[in-house]
Structure formats: C-alpha cells, structure tokens
Amino acid sequence: MSLDLFDEAALHQPPRVEQIGPQTFVLRAFALPFIDELLPPLRALLKVAPFRRMVTPGGQTMSVALSNCGALGWTTDARGYRYTPLDPRTGQPWPALPAAFRRLATQAAALAGFADFIPDACLVNRYVPGARMSLHQDRNERDYDAPIVSVSLGLPAMFQMGGLQRSDRPLRVPLLHGDVMVWGGIDRLRFHGVLPLKEGTHAVMGAQRINFTLRKAG
C-alpha cells in the first residue's frame, strides 16, 4: 500500500486522545500504524465468513452488513440477539481472531485505562452510503466489566454517543479512517448509533466504512 504525504505524516504522530465521557475515549488515528497488518487478515476472514445483512427480532433487515471473527460471533435473527461459536450460515466456527486485531485492542484499551483487555469476539460491520445503526446498547456480553474497542476504517461516519437512557440527547462524534474508540466501566451501557453514511470513496477502502468492535463476550 502506498501512503500519501498526509498519511505518512499521520503515521508518526503520537496518538491524540479525546475523552468524551468518564470512561469513553476516542484515540485519533490510533489504528493507522496497524493498517498493513489488519487488512490482509480482514480480507481473508471475509472470504470464509462474508458480510451478510441480518434480520432483527423485530423483522427488519439491517442496513449494515455483518461478519465476525474470534471464538464468539454476534448474530441476530427472528429469535433474538446472541453470541454463537458457529457461523449460522455454514455451521463452521467463525474465523480466528487475527493476532494484529488482538494486539491493537489490548494496546488501545490500556491507553484508555483498561489494563489486560483480551477480546474473544470481534464483530465486523460494513456500511455503504445510506447505511446506519440506530441507537442501541451493547448488552449481549456476559459481563460488562470489559471495555469495547471499536476501530473505524474507510469513509467517515457520524457516531452518536448517548447516555444511559434512550431519551438522552446524543453527542455527535465524527469518526475517520484509523480512529479507535474505547469505552467501558460506567459508560459501558450508554446508548449509541451511527447516522446514515454519506456518499464518498475512500482512497484505501473504497465506497464503504468498515467498523470492527472487539469485545469480551464469553
């Protein structure tokens, strides 16, 4: 992959840490030094477990397409949301969590004050222009002590970080290629979502945003 001068410069900046809640942090450009180690395993896992649009228990087909890697993968269907060890499409285990994903997650979590984070699940989300994620809480994980580490690649998105009540007015956080969000502790159950993705083409990722969130689910 070739970098333009801007990317090349960004690669050598210290991480810019923005605190947007008591235990919520945006680590600007944190994933950029990892990109060359992230993209080949990402492509490989998507061959084994391609993106698919899942149906919510309410019967809506999600605009975001999903895949997973790691010991557990998040799925939804008419019966509800849950983590499963097998890809329901194939009956096979989800692809292994790539080592670079795990390293990135552990380092990002540490920078945000969560020592020794070892993820066992990684949900991979694909947004094309128009795709969105409505406000939700992440509450299918077994314990809420572990943080969540979320990596944004490709087109910019407007993330909404709400409060502990659905009715709390969300803060808008623009997330760019390489940004990493970490949240946990007393912020773990905050409502959040993503506004509809704007049209565009990203130099590295094309006309899409890929987000992956690393969790300890089991």
Ligand code: MD6
């Ligand atoms: C997204 N992310 O950024 C959707 N959940 O595409 C999430 O729903 C999310 O980024 C929990 C923690 C971090 C996240």
Ligand code: FE
């Ligand atoms: Fe979420």
